[in-house]
Amino acid sequence: MSLLENLQWRYATKKYDPARKVAQKDVDKIVEAARLAPTSSGLQQFRVIVITNQELKNKIVPIAWGQEIVAECSHLLVFAAWDRYTEEQIDQIYNLTTDERGLPRGRFGSYTDKLKAMYLPQTAEQNFVHTARQAYIGFGLAIAQAAEQKVDCTPMEGFSTDDLDELLNLKSKGLKSVTMLPLGYREKSDWLAPMKKVRNPKEEFVLEY
Numbered sequence: 001m002s003l004l005e006n007l008q009w010r011y012a013t014k015k016y017d018p019a020r021k022v023a024q025k026d027v028d029k030i031v032e033a034a035r036l037a038p039t040s041s042g043l044q045q046f047r048v049i050v051i052t053n054q055e056l057k058n059k060i061v062p063i064a065w066g067q068e069i070v071a072e073c074s075h076l077l078v079f080a081a082w083d084r085y086t087e088e089q090i091d092q093i094y095n096l097t098t099d100e101r102g103l104p105r106g107r108f109g110s111y112t113d114k115l116k117a118m119y120l121p122q123t124a125e126q127n128f129v130h131t132a133r134q135a136y137i138g139f140g141l142a143i144a145q146a147a148e149q150k151v152d153c154t155p156m157e158g159f160s161t162d163d164l165d166e167l168l169n170l171k172s173k174g175l176k177s178v179t180m181l182p183l184g185y186r187e188k189s190d191w192l193a194p195m196k197k198v199r200n201p202k203e204e205f206v207l208e209y
């Protein structure tokens, strides 16, 4: 099936079959799509946390407004972005890039100096607005890749980011949660599964100039 057909197939699953687990190779591909996401200046300002521990998933239900899908799913992905920019983070990815490409370190020094001059004086909140946006790019690609694998998922913002950050100890890693993506297989009784997918018509959605 084509990507568009798979995007028609997918929907924000409301009930998972807790007995069905997603194969590791499928989870790996979904995470890989997020890892391959383009990001601003190639900084990869986000990470993906993969949770399978049932006890931990159960603890997240009250943090996620009581949404049981978090416990019933097979794997729970958390997309978390840098809580602020640091010089070290910018240097790390550029050193990796030059090393991998056989270029001298510092080859992009004038560009990274510009990035540091732009981001480091900003507040952590301003930084996070930007880093979180990058996480959404990976999030979108993971949703599409899940559809390609015929794995059900639910894009989620409905949770307390502060409480989740505390539970997962994200502050110590310089991260703040942005979104969650439960993965699994739909329960037959899911009320949303047979419903028509509704989107604004193209004429409304596209503005041609």
Ligand SMILES: Cc1cc2nc3c(=O)[nH]c(=O)nc-3n(C[C@H](O)[C@H](O)[C@H](O)COP(=O)(O)O)c2cc1C
Pocket (backbone or CB within 6 Å): 010, 011, 012, 013, 014, 067, 154, 155, 156, 157, 158, 159, 179, 197
């Ligand atoms: C950023 C984002 C946050 C969302 N948060 C939730 C959520 O917390 N719980 C939920 O059941 N659905 C959530 N949704 C699902 C949307 O309601 C759903 O994607 C939208 O209605 C379109 O329907 P479809 O995904 O089934 O095509 C979220 C979707 C996105 C993109």
